[in-house]
Amino acid sequence: MRVVRLEGRDRVEGVVCADGSTIAADRVVVGVGATAVTDIAADAGLAVDNGIVVDEHCRTSDPSIFAAGDCTNHPSPHYRRRVRLESVDNAFEQAKTAALNLLGRQTVHDRIPWFWSDQFDNKLLIVGLSQDYDTQVLRGDPATRSFSVCYLKGRELMALESVNHLKDYISARKLIADRVSMDLDKLRKIDVPLKEAV
Amino acid sequence: MPRVTFIEPGGGRREIDAQAGISLMENARQHGVRGILAQCGGACACATCHVYVRPDWLERLSPKEEMEEAMLETAWEAKPNSRLSCQIEVTASLDGLEVTVPAQQR
Numbered sequence: 001m002r003v004v005r006l007e008g009r010d011r012v013e014g015v016v017c018a019d020g021s022t023i024a025a026d027r028v029v030v031g032v033g034a035t036a037v038t039d040i041a042a043d044a045g046l047a048v049d050n051g052i053v054v055d056e057h058c059r060t061s062d063p064s065i066f067a068a069g070d071c072t073n074h075p076s077p078h079y080r081r082r083v084r085l086e087s088v089d090n091a092f093e094q095a096k097t098a099a100l101n102l103l104g105r106q107t108v109h110d111r112i113p114w115f116w117s118d119q120f121d122n123k124l125l126i127v128g129l130s131q132d133y134d135t136q137v138l139r140g141d142p143a144t145r146s147f148s149v150c151y152l153k154g155r156e157l158m159a160l161e162s163v164n165h166l167k168d169y170i171s172a173r174k175l176i177a178d179r180v181s182m183d184l185d186k187l188r189k190i191d192v193p194l195k196e197a198v
Numbered sequence: 199m200p201r202v203t204f205i206e207p208g209g210g211r212r213e214i215d216a217q218a219g220i221s222l223m224e225n226a227r228q229h230g231v232r233g234i235l236a237q238c239g240g241a242c243a244c245a246t247c248h249v250y251v252r253p254d255w256l257e258r259l260s261p262k263e264e265m266e267e268a269m270l271e272t273a274w275e276a277k278p279n280s281r282l283s284c285q286i287e288v289t290a291s292l293d294g295l296e297v298t299v300p301a302q303q304r
Contacts, residue, residue: 089237123243125243166265170271
């Protein structure tokens with residue numbers, strides 16, 4: 001159902017939908033995502049498929065044209081699939097890779113994606129991609145506002161989301177990159193440092 | 199205005215009149231100091247505004263908080279005098295501060 005507008009006096013009270021109905025609401029979470037603007041690439045005849053299609057060197061389907069950033073659909077060597085990332089780190093790093101390749105220095109873009117967001121006084125830090133996992137492990141008690149959620153495929157850590165738990169996040173960056181085999185029982189215990197839960 | 203010196207990658211000295219009340223990182227960005235990426239915009243979430251503080255200045259800065267200490271573990275070639283410039287608030291007492299920007303941020 002399409003949302004037409006939010007209504008309320010001093011704060012939000014309802015969400016008005018296209019059919020005229022209103023859903024009462026105390027809080028509204030807006031999750032609209034983003035669309036890659038690829039018109040210029042499509043007009044130039046470049047391959048476009050959920051973003052401008054590039055290879056691991058940031059090269060488009062025209063070998064003399066490169067693309068980098070949120071608008072690209074690029075290979076992730078680590079995750080062995082194509083991704084399109086809306087992330088500052090990716091924009092920085094892919095731009096660097098593109099520049100190096102433009103200068104003739106063959107460089108592969110292969111990074112573990114990471115994301116952050118400050119939600120009021122909570123620090124959310126995410127490393128890795130959690131789309132492709134079979135096991136989810138919670139570390140710590142969310143009520144304490146310091147905890148992590150681990151995403152694994154078998155015993156391999158694919159991604160970790162942490163709320164106010166920087167140590168887990170930092171350890172996870174390396175554990176994911178190195179494809180370390182995790183110990184699920186240790187992983188469930190927040191008292192066991194993540195890097196020792198192997 | 200406190201005068202602050204950045205030694206940029208490659209050895210060039212950049213002296214700037216820093217603005218008090220904002221971070222050393224924000225000052226560096228405003229003056230286009232080379233090598234300070236500050237990807238996360240000052241949230242202490244990325245360690246790409248890493249600098250080496252001239253050792254005699256270390257004790258004159260406000261101490262590192264746990265968050266910064268942990269994040270520095272991810273910095274490129276962190277040393278005992280490493281700091282994240284987004285966590286250093288510029289004040290008048292920092293006049294004469296000198297920091298070196300690492301050759302790379304990761």
